[in-house]
Amino acid sequence: MNLILLGPPGSGKGTQAKFIEESYNLKQLSTGELFRNAVKEKTALGHHIQQYMNNGHLVPDEITLDVVLDTIKRLKESAGFIFDGFPRTIVQAQSLYERGIEIQLVINFIIDLSRIEDRLARRRICFSCKREYNIKYQPPKELNICDRCKGELIVRKDDAPNIIKKRIADYQGLTHKLIAYYREKQILKDIDADLPIEEVRLEIKNILDPLVREKK
DSSP states (O other): OOEEEEOOTTSSHHHHHHHHHHHHTOEEEEHHHHHHHHHHTTOHHHHHHHHHHHTTOOOOHHHHHHHHHHHHHHOOSSSOEEEESOOOSHHHHHHHHHTTOOOOEEEEEEOOGGGHHHHHHTEEEETTTOOEEETTTBOOSBTTBOTTTOOBEEOOGGGSHHHHHHHHHHHHHHHHHHHHHHHHTTOEEEEETTSOHHHHHHHHHHHHHHHHHHHO
């Protein structure tokens, strides 16, 4: 089973993707994480990606597809994939289908956009294991220290206020078309991402469990 999580930056997709990954044996593919890994490896592709990310611009379709499809080829052991932050455009969505990757479900995270800047301003990520925290709603036990690996918690470069505004504008400009595209295919489910984390998780579970039972 292959899923797509749609929603603006700061809507909680990454947090819920981890829950789905652990509970349903689906491998999370976060384009943001894949891009950051490419940058860290200092490849030529990573250099190009870094230029787009540092300016808050979306990475072009061709580069994004190359990174995602290369990762899929190397990961065969999971029961499926969770696409987090991908696809972002109709072209990317159609390219997935053309490459033989079928999507069974799209979960659309709905949140009041006016709250996103506040959420992202409070977000921290572990420099070592990449676990995410919110210093108000999901704080670590020790200030700026990861609960899992004791790594340092940092602010992502793309969580800077001016970059956040650009990312939200890009999302609004592109993804509403993608939502309509998948709604027409009748595989899109809306959830209220303004709810507490555990309640959002329960909504997702109520959507996924029947699909899992059908496949058994």
